[in-house]
Amino acid sequence: MSLNALLLYLVTMSVGGAGAYTETSDAMAARLVSERGVYITFSQGNDGGQGLQTSGNPAISSGAMAIASIDNSHTPQSYLSTPDGEKIFYSAGANSGGWHSTVNSIIVVNDPQATANDGCNGPTKSVAGAVVLYAYNIGDLCNSAVRCDKAAAAGATGCLLYNVGAISGSSAIPSGSISLTNGQHIIAITTENLSAMFTFTNKVALAPVVISSLLLIYLKSTAGTPSQFSSLGLTGDLLFKPQISGIGGYVYSTISSFAATTQKLSTAYASYSGTSMACPYVAGYV
Structure with a gap:
């Protein structure tokens, strides 16, 4: 059965791991699916603190839109x-x-x-x-x-x-x-x-x-700027990644009742950060 017959328009995943080159099986699979006209959005990764070329796999796929994070206001x-x-x-x-x-x-x-x-x-x-x-x-x-x-x-x-x-x-x-x-x-x-x-x-x-600030001297707003944790390109194949950003820094969202109890919260809501928060935000817009 073809992808078009399945009415598959978009695949989004907020998972990934280390990998600088696109020859991995999941990155190749993403490329093949995207060539059938399906939009692919993958979270870029949260290793920006380690510097350049920290894009995650399978976001490094040439067929995927790698989603970075910017901070909420x-x-x-x-x-x-x-x-x-x-x-x-x-x-x-x-x-x-x-x-x-x-x-x-x-x-x-x-x-x-x-x-x-x-x-x-x-x-x-x-x-x-x-x-x-x-x-x-x-x-x-x-x-x-x-x-x-x-x-x-x-x-x-x-x-x-x-x-x-x-x-x-x-x-x-x-x-x-x-x-x-x-x-x-x-x-x-x-x-x-x-x-x-x-x-x-x-x-x-x-x-x-x-x-x-580094020395705790002052506070500065980061609204609309790249999140400190958001992974940076290029890939090992010199592809420009990420391609687009979404709000992923300080996103207030639902959590499980177990997580709320563990964190001693009175309600099952919390503010989380990560490109895994930004990716579904962009996927919903697409």
């Missing part, structure tokens, strides 16, 4: 609120997640001077019944789990680190990470009023997609 993210209602977005810790209900709490800044290894030896102030805020510095000798678990042992109900990306956090209390700017904002609020009440929620709101 906004993505839903958990947040806490300042006393005046301003949202501060945070990334939930991997070990115990973020806050699973609405909680009002003061924030104790462990070291307003943000010296090195803040919290590595445990809180230097009373944190019982409060959320503690630690500073992260490049070269610190302990990780987030050490600091936040020691905070939990001291009676803290939550743990925040600022000036850092994703963290593991505590396995016992809600944890999260925030930007340098937001950390300094919280310090300014608590310096003026030690009893300032913050609201932690399990809700999400749309946050701009930004990344930290």
